[in-house]
Amino acid sequence: MSIYIIFALNALLFASVLFLLTAGLNIIYGVMRIINLAHGNLYALGAYVTAWVLLTVGYQAFPGPLLYIVPPIIGVLVVGLGALIMEPTLLRPMYKRIEEFQLLITFGVLLILEDLFLLIFGPYPLSVREPYTFLGVSKIGDLSYPNYNFLVIALGFIVAFALWFLLYKTKFGIILRATSLDREMAAAMGVNVKSLFTVSFVIGAMIAGLAGGFIVTKDTAVLGMGIEALVLAFVVMVIGGLGSMKGAFVGALIVGALRQIGTAYFPEIELAILWLIAAVVLTIKPQGLFGR
Amino acid sequence: MSGTDRRGFLKAVGAGVGGLIVGGLAGYFGAPPKEVVKTETVTTTVGGAAQTVTKTVTVGQTARPTPSGPIKLGLQVFFTGPGALLGLPAAYGTRMAVKEINDAGGILARKIELLERDEGPSDATLREFRKLVLEDKIDYYTGLISSGNTPTVGPEAEENKVLTLFVDGCTDILFERAIPNPHYVFRITNIQSSDAITAAVGTMKLLFDRGLIPENPKITGIHPDYAYGRLIYDFYNTAMKKMLPDAEILDQQFPGLFKVTDFSAQITSMIQQRPDLAIVSLWGGDYVNWYKQAIGFGLFDKMKVVTTLTFGGSPQAVGKDHPAGHVGGVHANYWFTNPDWTLWPLNGKFVKKFKDMWGEYPSFEGEGAYTGAYMLKGAIETAAQEVGGYPDEEEIIPILEQWSTYGPAGYIQVRKKNHQCYKNAVIGVTGTSPEYDFAVMSEVLVLPIERVSAPAEYDTSKQWLESWPVGFKP
Amino acid sequence: MTSHASRQVRNKIIGYLIFLLVLALIPLFTRIGLVTEFVQNLLMYSIIFAIAGLAFNILLGYSGLLSFGHAAYFAVGAYTVALAPQFIGNTSFEVLILLALVASAIVSMAFGYIAVRLTRIFFAIMTLALTQLVWALILKLYWYTGGSDGVNVRAKPLLGIPFNEFMSRPEYLNTVFYYYLLGIFAISLFIIWLIVNSPFGRALLATRENETRAEFVGIRVRLYRWYAFIISGVFTGLAGALFAVLNGHVTPEQADWIFSGDIVFVAVLGGFRFFEGPILGSIIFTFVRQYAMGYAIFWRLILGSVLIVLILAFPSGIMGALNSIANRIRAGSRVLPAATTPTPTAITDIKHHQDGGREK
Structure with missing residues (x-):
């Protein structure tokens, strides 16, 4: 029995990370109608910076709970800064161009970031252990489960709630949703579309950075991690629907569960199952489960 | 030049009328004049340039001029990506051996020049290998970590006649299926x-x-x-x-x-x-x-x-x-x-030197690559004594096939049948x-x-x- | 007008013939030492990529559909050549090519049927998802496909003549296979050129420029796109088949979406608004990547920067840049009317529809 609880927790864990990734992608797509192929590498940037901080400064430098907060926040800030530079210089000239070019320019950023990691952080994976092992394990029946994973699961739900609040309960959220529905109308109503785009791009990127900062102590920062993550986030996005926050949430849960079930019972075709389901959803409902 | 043309042409004739025309073309365009010419009784070599071949030269009789310039050794391992965890130590081992050999005057007074290339997915690895062989004109090749890559590069090395010492990538498939009768390819670390x-x-x-x-x-x-x-x-x-x-x-x-x-x-x-x-x-x-x-x-x-x-x-x-x-x-x-380390000081000395040079302890890849470079040196020098000059691949290979030596890890032996080393x-x-x-x-x-x-x-x-x-x- | 157009066509054909002639002379240049064997080898990769790029461009350039999934058809072609001999024995390469064409036709029919219901970004994502499906299957069905190790491919008899038996592989590749490849390239170039200049090709262009209007004048948009998709997939499969023999080894990398990205890159680099764009793009791409990889391990950095600069500064690719320079020289200081510049309006100004191009 307890093993199934752990299966469920694993699914939630994976779903949490996927949701954080997809939520960022969806905010950016919803507002700007751009699919950011470099998004996975922004997540990797968060992971790399966090790991690098922990390795060079040392975990001893952060007393108590600061250890869990400060290094990822540094990662998130670096990602935010990167996004703040990227949007006006590379994306802004693209808004009036065809979507193919928008996709390709982010593909270019993906390639560049991939090599910048190599250049800055070196070829070895950056592995940190401390915050992950410090939290110890919980007993579930006769099995154990790492406490750190609960933290990551919680993070997903906290961010989901925060985003819901931001989008539906604040004035900023109303403006954001209005702009995503009709850009011209929003502009006519006096919304500063330009700065709104910058802000939403930075928020989307920072959520990805946050995910990277938190998973890195559980995993490692390694070259290629961004591309792997992006591809999975794509599956979630396709299943849930482009630009839909609810879709990201449900899609992430579906993919998280599928992956655990696939690994446990059909390890041979686990990856293929994910893509097959994505293709089926696209065929039956091209706009995804919750797409508009 | 004309020798190789004739050879290509004769081959084409042998292949039948259909193959004649295209084969003739092949002979004309193909086979650059660097090949080893062999007859049944006399082994002679066309050197780097278009030298006239002295027919009276038999193996080991007359001293040959040592080719000028350094020995070009191609090294291809994972320098980047998660594979670098194994690739870099291998590169360290090769670099360390090359430095030691060069500091001691090189092989037969020729210094070794190391050409390092990144290993990657097999198609990129293969293209980089071809570049090393066809363009950089390496003399020998070493490296490779992934057992997905050695079965790709192995056949290519055989066909391009490059003396090759794989450090790892030690799948059994290489010498069982990809190149069942290896001639130019050897492998240093134990079989998988x-x-x-x-x-x-x-x-x-x-x-x-x-x-x-x-x-x-x-x-x-x-x-x-x-x-x-x-x-x-x-x-x-x-x-x-x-x-x-x-x-x-x-x-x-x-x-x-x-x-x-x-x-x-x-x-x-x-x-x-x-x-x-x-x-x-x-x-x-x-x-x-x-x-x-x-x-x-x-x-x-x-x-x-x-x-x-x-x-x-x-x-x-x-x-x-x-x-x-x-x-x-x-x-x-x-x-x-x-x-x-006390019973086998060679290992203690190796570990210390490796640690001093690279700041980390040697892995099996480091030791394998290091020993491999010395194996090559030993075989070349032994072959040189036999042929009285700088040996070519065909003269080194028979020596290497029965080579047995020792390195930091202890004794190591090449098995003639499959060119695999055992320790x-x-x-x-x-x-x-x-x-x-x-x-x-x-x-x-x-x-x-x-x-x-x-x-x-x-x-x-x-x-x-x-x-x-x-x-x-x- | 017509005489001007036919003169243009004649000039183009002469241009292609000169290009092919130069390619045909390359082995001679190699022979006398003007170029290295390796350069010739890379050129063969370029030619194969050019076929794939031309095929890809039937979709992007002529139908306005960005496929991020052409790796799938390339891999299907390559794996057919790699795996078929297990079942049918060592046949001549033509048989394998035929099988590869059939296999990639089947796959692109199926995938195309699903994908052409969508356009724009949805089309791109759909093709990506489908190619990842192929990739995952190749990777995971280890016992059939060799998983990530891939499959070794030996040299094949060509036109029924077993060149592979009396020639070493490098000799084979640089002589008979080179001309074989060049022949197939010339035929593909000719066929694709005919297709895009046929009424069918013009209809595709019409669907690219304005879908609704095209529908209005009686073009069955989705059906035409499906045909274009299949043609594109089949030629990409052909490129994959040739690649298998040249590379001597096929791996799931050839089915990965990053590889699809390479094909896109080739078209964009050369200029996807131009028929010849992918050819130029593929030659430059292959050589730049190889030499960037050899001398700097940071080759992705170089590729990415090139891509961004291209899109920001030269959206119509190298061909576009060359063309506008040529036009400027021809026209002297006279400013050209906008209509003759090679940049169609579609590049500079397409407004976003809120429905995002989904099926209506």
Whole structure:
């Protein structure tokens, strides 16, 4: 029995990370109608910076709970800064161009970031252990489960709630949703579309950075991690629907569960199952489960 | 020039009328004039330039001019990506040997020039190899880590007639299927089947004989999804089934190589099977991630773990938090504390020098690459004595085929039949030591290589393994 | 007008013939040492990529559909050549090519049927998902496909003549296979050129420029796109088949979406608004990547920067840049009317529809 609880927790864990990734992608797509192929590498940037901080400064430098907060926040800030530079210089000239070019320019950023990691952080994976092992394990029946994973699961739900609040309960959220529905109308109503785009791009990127900062102590920062993550986030996005926050949430849960079930019972075709389901959803409902 | 033209033309005639025209074209355009011309009785060589060949020259009679310029040695290993954990130590080993050799005056007074290229996916690796051969005109080639890459580059090396010393990539498939009759290609580190069988024998000696696993163990496992993982899965489980016929082999996991960083799903699935034993052939960054997360799930308390590559990367890659009392492998090759530094000072000196130069302890790749470079030097110098001048590949190869030498890891021998090197295999118990701030082997088990590898009379290692009588314990 | 157009066509054909002639002379240049064997080898990769790029461009350039999934058809072609000999024995290469064409036709029919219901970004994502499906299957069905190790491919008899038996592989590749490849390239170039200049090709262009209007004048948009998709997939499969023999080894990398990205890159680099764009793009791409990889390990950095600079500064690719320079020289200081510049309006100004191009 307890093993199934752990299966469920694993699914939630994976779903949490996927949701954080997809939520960022969806905010950016919803507002700007751009699919950011470099998004996975922004997540990797968060992971790399966090790991690098922990390795060079040392975990001893952060007393108590600061250890869990400060290094990822540094990662998130670096990602935010990167996004703040990227949007006006590379994306802004693209808004009036065809979507193919928008996709390709982010593909270019993906390639560049991939090599910048190599250049800055070196070829070895950056592995940190401390915050992950410090939290110890919980007993579930006769099995154990790492406490750190609960933290990551919680993070997903906290961010989901925060985003819901931001989008539906604040004035900023109303403006954001209005702009995503009709850009011209929003502009006519006096919304500063330009700065709104910058802000939403930075928020989307920072959520990805946050995910990277938190998973890195559980995993490692390694070259290629961004591309792997992006591809999975794509599956979630396709299943849930482009630009839909609810879709990201449900899609992430579906993919998280599928992956655990696939690994446990059909390890041979686990990856293929994910893509097959994505293709089926696209065929039956091209706009995804919750797409508009 | 005309010689090769005629040769191409004659070949075409031999192939029949249909092939005549195109074959003639081939002879005309093809085969650059660098080839070795051989007749049945006299071995002569057309040197780098279009020299006239002196017909009276027979092997070893007249001194030949040593080619001018440095010896170009191509080195291709993973310098980047997660594979660098194994690739860089190999590069360190080669660089260190090359530096030592050059400082001592080179090989036959020729310095070695190292041309380093990155190893990658097999098509990129192959193109880079072709570039080294066709454009940079390397004399010899060494390196390669991935057992997905050696079967790709191997046939190409044979066809381009490049003397090649693979450091790793030690799949059995290379000399069983990709190049069954190797001529130009050699390989330094132990063959992969030995790795699996060493792990199996290690399981028996270090766990079963001590009553740590039952007579009928349930065996799960996790392996990277490529040649290496598949082979370890196949050979290890077959060997265990031979030695303990009541063993039960469970479904095992195959995550993609370096594709997964979160192993929670795989780890829980392994625990769910309630096994006694897990065979793990993950390596590099994959292994580091896996064991860190497996500790969190308490996997190490639930079963005994046998790995092939815990200690395979740079030794310091595996931290002191690694659980003790399990079996950790080094690809059946070399662990830096063995052979004992006082009994075998060569190893102590090597380790110290390596540590001083690179700031880390040598891995089996480092030792293999280092010994390999010296093997090449030894064979060239011996061949030179026989032929009285700088030897070509065809003169080095017969020497290398019966070469036997010793390096930091001890004695090493080339098997003529498959060009594979053999040295004693090593596996051990995981633990810690106050001297090192990383996990080490607390107990080293050395297995004579004859016991864990197929004898030369078997065509494939699998045939040998299948010939084991049930209950056989090598 | 017509005489001007036919003169243009004649000039183009002469241009292609000169290009092919130069390619045909390359082995001679290699022979006398003007170029290295390796350069010739890379050129063969370029030619194969050019076929794939031309095929890809039937979709992007002529139908306005960005496929991020052409790796799938390339890999299907390559794996057919790699795996078929197990079942049908060592046949001549033509048989294998035929099988590869059939296999990639089947796959692109199926995938195309699903994908052409979508356009724009949805089309791109759909093709990506489908190619990842192929990739995952190749990777995971280890016992059939060799998993990530891939499959070794030996040299094949060509036109029924077993050149592979009396020639070493390098000799084979640099002589007979080179001309074989060049022949197939010339035929493909000709066929694709005919297709895009046929009424069918013009209809595709019409669907690219304005879908609704095209529908209005009686073009069955989705059906035409499906045909274009299949043609594109089949030629990409042909490129994959040739690649298998040249590379001597096929791996799942050829089915990965990053490889699809390479094909896109080739078209964009050369200029996807131009028929010849992918050819130029593929030659430059292959050589730049190889030499960037050899001398700097940071080749992705270089590729990415090139891509960004291209899109920001030269959206019509190298061909576009060359063309506008040529026009400027021809026209002297006179400013050209906008209509003759090679940049169609579609590049500079397409407004976003809120429905995002989904099926209506």
